[in-house]
Amino acid sequence: MNDDSQFQAVIASFQPLLRRFLVARLGNEADADDALQDTLIKLHAAMAGGEIDNPKAFAFTIARNVSVDIVRRSARAKSRDSAYGETQTERAGDDFVDRQPGPEQQMSGR
Numbered sequence: 001m002n003d004d005s006q007f008q009a010v011i012a013s014f015q016p017l018l019r020r021f022l023v024a025r026l027g028n029e030a031d032a033d034d035a036l037q038d039t040l041i042k043l044h045a046a047m048a049g050g051e052i053d054n055p056k057a058f059a060f061t062i063a064r065n066v067s068v069d070i071v072r073r074s075a076r077a078k079s080r081d082s083a084y085g086e087t088q089t090e091r092a093g094d095d096f097v098d099r100q101p102g103p104e105q106q107m108s109g110r
Helices: 003-026 029-049 055-088 103-109
Strands: 089-092 095-098
Touching: 003 029, 003 055, 029 055
Parallel strands: none
Antiparallel strands: 089 095
16 A cells, blocks of 8 residues: 555544544634645655554644644734734724825825
8 A cells, every 4th residue: 555545544534533623623614624734734744754653643633733823823913913903004893994095195185
């Protein structure tokens, strides 16, 4: 059995469980699908690099670490966007409105 068919056989048994785990951790399917793809890429690389005693446990460890990274990245992005929004723009409902004059206003001012 070649590496790819072995990888396919291994993930076929627990991929649905892994996806449910990621949906539960991340709260939405889009982020879970991204995390699942990252997890499977990392698992494939690890399996190609050597023998893994328990691929299922290893995959769930990778998935947990990937989900933590996504949550941290999301929190940093929200914090950064909030800080930028407070200093550079005004809020109009849920949208940010730039305080700078638009192109039409700049031309009429000249």
